[in-house]
Amino acid sequence: xxxxxLRSRALAGLAAPEVTVEVHLAAGLPSFTxxxxxxxxxxxxxDRVRAAIQNCGFxxxxxxxxxxxxPADLPKESGRFDLxxxxxxxxxxxxxxxxxxxxxxxxxxxxxxxxxxxxxGTLAMCAAIRREAGPQHQEARxxxxxxESAPEAALIRGMSILPAQNLLQVCxxxxxxxxxxxxAVPPAPTFVRYPDLxxxxxxxxxxxxxxxxxxxxxxxxxxxxxxxxxxxxAQRLPGLLPPMTDAEALESAAxxxxxxxxxxxxxxxxxxxxxxxxxxxxxxxxxxVKPIGNCDQTTx
Numbered sequence: 001x002x003x004x005x006l007r008s009r010a011l012a013g014l015a016a017p018e019v020t021v022e023v024h025l026a027a028g029l030p031s032f033t034x035x036x037x038x039x040x041x042x043x044x045x046x047d048r049v050r051a052a053i054q055n056c057g058f059x060x061x062x063x064x065x066x067x068x069x070x071p072a073d074l075p076k077e078s079g080r081f082d083l084x085x086x087x088x089x090x091x092x093x094x095x096x097x098x099x100x101x102x103x104x105x106x107x108x109x110x111x112x113x114x115x116x117x118x119x120x121g122t123l124a125m126c127a128a129i130r131r132e133a134g135p136q137h138q139e140a141r142x143x144x145x146x147x148e149s150a151p152e153a154a155l156i157r158g159m160s161i162l163p164a165q166n167l168l169q170v171c172x173x174x175x176x177x178x179x180x181x182x183x184a185v186p187p188a189p190t191f192v193r194y195p196d197l198x199x200x201x202x203x204x205x206x207x208x209x210x211x212x213x214x215x216x217x218x219x220x221x222x223x224x225x226x227x228x229x230x231x232x233x234a235q236r237l238p239g240l241l242p243p244m245t246d247a248e249a250l251e252s253a254a255x256x257x258x259x260x261x262x263x264x265x266x267x268x269x270x271x272x273x274x275x276x277x278x279x280x281x282x283x284x285x286x287x288x289v290k291p292i293g294n295c296d297q298t299t300x
Contacts, residue, residue, distance in 0.1 A: 039077045
């Protein structure tokens with residue numbers, strides 16, 4: 001078999017559209033071609049995949065290799081496609097036999113040694129898989145990903161998370177020799193302590209405005225000279241709000257995951273940001289051409 005087809009995910013904001021990774025081996029001079037609108041990070045997968053395959057004891061085929069990331073009009077970024085590309089090459093060259101390949105999706109960056117490194121956006125990808133599977137999750141694919149990303153992915157209920165430490169473990173799982181154990185450790189409950197409004201002396205009118213805004217879910221604009229206490233009061237607004245629902249916690253965590261800054265300690269913690277008063281409009285949303293990549297700088 002000279003053709004292998006695997007499933008993975010791209011990132012487009014909070015969405016994670018499905019990407020089909022097609023690997024074809026043909027006769028001709030040895031080459032490695034990546035098509036499907038890949039950016040520089042994805043194109044560099046050629047060298048990472050080659051080294052990882054060889055260091056895991058497999059043979060890198062000296063043939064004409066074409067990798068297509070479909071759909072072709074969707075931009076592809078980051079190293080999350082390393083794992084499905086490497087598996088596709090091994091399957092297409094006949095070095096491993098993969099049973100029930102369509103029941104899995106893959107994401108993971110490969111080290112030159114074949115170890116798997118964590119990828120950002122895991123939460124958004126898992127949410128997309130669960131959403132597309134429907135309310136009963138009867139057709140949800142198992143998600144194979146790096147071990148470091150498993151605790152974050154486990155926040156999505158109803159998902160089959162299969163963490164792996166390296167390429168060899170994934171190959172053994174697909175061949176049926178040693179199956180990956182599902183990751184099912186629930187997130188530990190975290191105690192969130194916010195600054196207390198009772199610590200503020202005076203400011204009766206401002207504190208009343210905070211309470212009204214928190215109770216009614218209103219927006220609040222504070223204006224005044226430096227040192228009037230605007231930031232001090234704003235820091236205490238999250239403590240007046242009710243605990244985050246699961247949907248709110250997942251949405252907040254997904255944004256952090258896209259930025260690569262999510263930790264389990266942030267689970268159910270309401271975000272708060274205090275940018276400098278001189279920050280520009282572009283800086284408030286993260287700056288650059290991809291604002292979501294620096295969402296830590298946004299305001300609450």
